[in-house]
Amino acid sequence: AGITLFLFMLGALSIAIVIPKENISLVSGLMEALKLYLSQYGLSWLLPTLALLLVVGAIAEVNSWIMGPVKALYTTSVHGNLPPFFQNLNKHGMPTHLLLFQAIVVTIVSFVILYMPTISTAYWILTAISAQIYLIMYIFMFIAAIRLRYTHPHVPRLYKIPNPHKGMWFVASLGLAASIFAICIGFVPPSQLSTGSRTIYHSLLFFGLLVMIAIPLIIYQCRKPSWVIQAEEE
Incomplete structure (x- = not known):
């Protein structure tokens, strides 16, 4: 975890050193930094190649983001935590109804872009949520x-945390405090972003978070024994 944090900080700082903070874009900041770095050494011709590699990496990452949650949701649906409609599999063993539902939800959420003054602001809100x-x-x-x-x-x-009770309380409390702090930070937009109406900004974050928390709780309360897939049906 420490190595991962260090690498992420190193990448963010390298961009911040090259590009003035008021000109940093959350969407194209990396490409702008690469362009400045390469132009200093006469290697601007490498930029399209690096951009292509970034696109390939992003596609691979998006693929894992799409399939990971859907596979996890299907596992919960098998145990009766989702309606039978979401338990449908195609011939390749993929939960097609869940994939379509995920696509619809993501499309609707993406319309937040229409209510934000810039793409960077919309990107920040979606990332924060x-x-x-x-x-x-x-x-x-x-x-x-x-x-x-x-x-x-x-x-x-x-693995067990040393000192059965005090150790667990200490580690879990640190995790809880860090998580709650990070959630609160999400409601404070970066100063260089134009968020327009603060009321709309905070409402999108608050109600978006509230809806996402409420949906699984409602489904869990409404679940039925008939939703469980029997062993011979799997």
């Missing part, structure tokens, strides 16, 4: 870790 939703999951994980230490202390684990 996705990060906040991700951190909500970690908050639940930290709470679950504390609870399981008391309710199932003798279950074999691959």
